[in-house]
Amino acid sequence: MKVLVTGGTGYIGSHTCVALQAAGHEITIADNLSNSSPEALARIARISGTRPGFQALDMRDAPGLEKLFDAQCFDAIMHFAGVKAVAESVADPLKYYSNNVMGSIALFDSALRHGVTRLVFSSSATVYGENSRSPIREDAPVAPVNPYGRSKHMVEEILTEMCRANAGLRVMALRYFNPVGAHPSGLVGEAPVGTPNNLMPYLCQVAAGRLEELTVFGTDYPTPDGTAVRDYIHVMDLAEGHLRALEFLESHGGMHLVNLGTGRGTSVLEMLTAFQRVNQVPIPHRFGARRPGDTKETFADVALADRVLGWRTQYSLDDMCRDAWRWQKMNPKGYE
DSSP states (O other): OEEEEETTTSHHHHHHHHHHHHTTOEEEEEEOOSSSOTHHHHHHHHHHSSOOEEEEOOTTOHHHHHHHHHHOOOSEEEEOOSOOOHHHHHHOHHHHIIIIIIHHHHHHHHHHHTTOOEEEEEEEGGGGOSOOOSSBOTTSOOOOOSHHHHHHHHHHHHHHHHHHHOTTOEEEEEEEOEEEOOOTTSSSOOOOSSSOSSHHHHHHHHHTTSSSOEEEEOSOSSSTTSSOEEOEEEHHHHHHHHHHHHHHTTTOOEEEEEEESOSSOEEHHHHHHHHHHHHTOOOOEEEEOOOTTOOSEEOBOOHHIIIIIOOOOOOOHHHHHHHHHHHHHHOTTTTO
């Protein structure tokens, strides 16, 4: 298929582009490069042997979208484009509703008028909020607690209403948990701007000497070792999940919501210990108080992904740690 990948130079988008091209699909990336690098295009080409098409484009640019859809015919869209830092969304909610919601509306509007009916949407487990009990199923109550999570849920609701109004639409929203790791080649990976908000890139930067130490927030949670538990998923497993979703939509209409995770939790201390053991590198760390808003334990119920997509994760926690550190060592300043 010919696939438009919005936000395709970002972390998850770039790995999915590699998987799409490996599967024989032709892709065009549309990205405003606000939180990514054009160097990702060259890296995707080095891995796959084919440089993807590229259009510098913000999803809120309706005339630009019209020009793109007028010039090219797409069989499907994978929609990653958006902003994603929870703390920033609290400080600047309008940025999140503008980019994530208004940008999505402009994209969907143009796609519908050009007859593109298949869409895979990059959603997030943040839509579930703080009170869902793990393992979290897709029918768990939705109660996002920050503008980022609310923006993702808003887009899901928009897509649901669109599918009710347009019988020919085929949409899957993938709610994924905590993506980590990098492509095994070390050529593409996570390159956060500024200080990382997430555990794995923070670990990598401490190991590389870019940050002084890791703070483990909370040691008194009701978990086996007292630290918070999350569902970490290798980014290449996540990319494969997007491929399976695209295949599913060839023969299934309507709106579908599916979790992507490993189905098991890993504590902060378990991740820290595994990273040090696998990579033979010490991580200076200290213990601090809990952070407001952090949940004790969050991991996915992945039975639906197995049943409807035939998808299960293949990469282990050791793989996640090894691949993330390889990326960091090969790219100490990201794509710079």
